[in-house]
Amino acid sequence: xxxxxxxxxxxxxxxxxxxxxxxxxxxxxxxxxxxxxxxxxxxxxxxxxxxxxxxxxxxxxxxxxxxxxxxxxxxxxxxxxxxxxxxxxxxxxxxxxxxxxxxxxxxxxxxxxxxxxxxxxxx
Numbered sequence: 001x002x003x004x005x006x007x008x009x010x011x012x013x014x015x016x017x018x019x020x021x022x023x024x025x026x027x028x029x030x031x032x033x034x035x036x037x038x039x040x041x042x043x044x045x046x047x048x049x050x051x052x053x054x055x056x057x058x059x060x061x062x063x064x065x066x067x068x069x070x071x072x073x074x075x076x077x078x079x080x081x082x083x084x085x086x087x088x089x090x091x092x093x094x095x096x097x098x099x100x101x102x103x104x105x106x107x108x109x110x111x112x113x114x115x116x117x118x119x120x121x122x123x
Contacts, residue, residue, distance in 0.1 A: 047087065048082070051064070052091070053090075053092075054090070054091070054092040054093060054096045054100060055096070056093040056095035056096060058096070058097065060072065069104075073111055076110075076113050079111075080111050080112035080114075085113065088108055090104065090116065090119065091118075092118075
């Protein structure tokens with residue numbers, strides 16, 4: 001016999017069709033509510049970003065202004081008190097010593113900064 005028996009397939013399809021016909025009205029049940037209408041405009045807040053750059057010699061720049069390393073903790077504490085808290089973007093030279101970078105990140109965390117990021121350039 002070289003023919004495929006289609007009767008079991010048709011039976012299964014009919015059963016599935018009946019199940020979907022019965023359950024479809026139950027899934028579309030919704031509750032009508034009256035949502036209040038507002039005419040206020042959304043606030044447009046520009047994200048505050050602190051650019052922190054470290055060059056190969058170890059000099060630290062806060063938004064392109066030179067800053068001594070011992071002043072960083074105080075500046076991070078001032079920024080951490082703001083609401084919303086700004087994001088600190090760290091750009092470090094490839095020749096920067098890891099110890100300096102770790103101290104800067106530690107000072108940021110100690111002051112309460114929650115948003116730290118690194119700026120890199122693609123190859």
